[in-house]
Amino acid sequence: MKEHIKKGEDEISVHHKIDVAVGSIINLLIFGYAFHEKYLEEFFKIKSLMRDFIKVSGNPLFRLVSADTSGILRRFPGFGTSYNDGKRLGDELRAFFNGQIKERRQKIDFTEDSEPTDYVEAYLRQQQKNEKSGEDGDLFSNEQLFGCVFDMWLAAQETTSNTLSWMVLFMMTNPKYQKLVHQELDKSIGSDRAITAEDKRNLPYVNAVVAETQRLCNLMPNNVPHRLIQDIEFHGYSLKADTIVVPQISSVLYDETIFPEPHKFKPERFIDENGKFQPKPELIPFSIGKRICLGEGLARLELYLITANLLNQFELSIIPSKPPNMAPIFGGVKISQPYLTHLKQRF
Secondary structure: OHHHHHOOOOEEOHHHHHHHHHHHHHHHHHOOOOOOHHHHHHHHHHHHHHHHHHHHHOOHHHHHHHHOOOOOHHHOOOHHHHHHHHHHHHHHHHHHHHHHHHHHHHHOOOOOOOOOOOHHHHHHHHHHHHHHHOOOHHHHOHHHHHHHHHHHHHHHHHHHHHHHHHHHHHHHHOHHHHHHHHHHHHHHOOOOOOOOHHHHHHOHHHHHHHHHHHHHHOOOOOOOOEEOOOOEEEOOEEEOOOOEEOOOOHHHHOOOOOOOOOOOOOHHHHEOOOOOEOOOOOOOOOOOOOOOOOOHHHHHHHHHHHHHHHHHHEEEEOOOOOOOOOOOEOOOOOEOOOOOEEEEEOO
């Protein structure tokens, strides 16, 4: 982004830059390479497929027809179209990721017992060991590998990238809070180094901005559906096994008895009387229960590091002639409308 500013290009799609950065992090972990110049086309292909799939899968019709094991709903107008769109996009993603896995497999020298450099290589090496020893192939099957890659990409890319996009919007539209972040960063960090995980405890206001962004953007109002594995009694209700349960995260994140003025951006909610960051148990953007988001640890680190380093280096502001539209686009996740940011280098 500094290169854009040097060229006199100070109206930038920061979300686009964040998108590629987050995609590079997860792809580096999964397949061992980041999305540099020659891989950008590949990134945009995955991104487009993922975004379309999320949009379709967030449609209530798709969720209903997917949960209908009888297949009857697919015969009704609207339901069948939604199901077919989701299946087509799912098949395209399957073909793409399986192609990537096949290509990665061909590059691995299985005759050498070397340390894996990425998730797929580690999985494939273990798969081969199991095959040689005659262990149960279902534990490390190709289908399992595709599922893991798909889940990691879907969960790690779209949620983190879109949360950061909302963070930029909230900073642009709330300059007084951005100023407080800058003051904290100037006092604790300065301009001569990158911010690391070790700095986290010294940046309470940065942490508060991240927490409030996650709360207010409410990225997945209807969280990932789960299925009951047994009959249970819950608050006087009898719920049968195989019942689909959808956590309503927004009922907590926007509860005004917990978060007064819930529709306002107020990072101070997460700052105690001593100026320290104060986490709240009601902040549950990663869902609830034992099956919360698998990538929570990585996502928290990415949100903190990218927010802190971006705001340390730049001042983000609205372009008067191109104000952002704050109305979200609803799908599987709440996506911000496309927008441009006026970027000013701080140092």
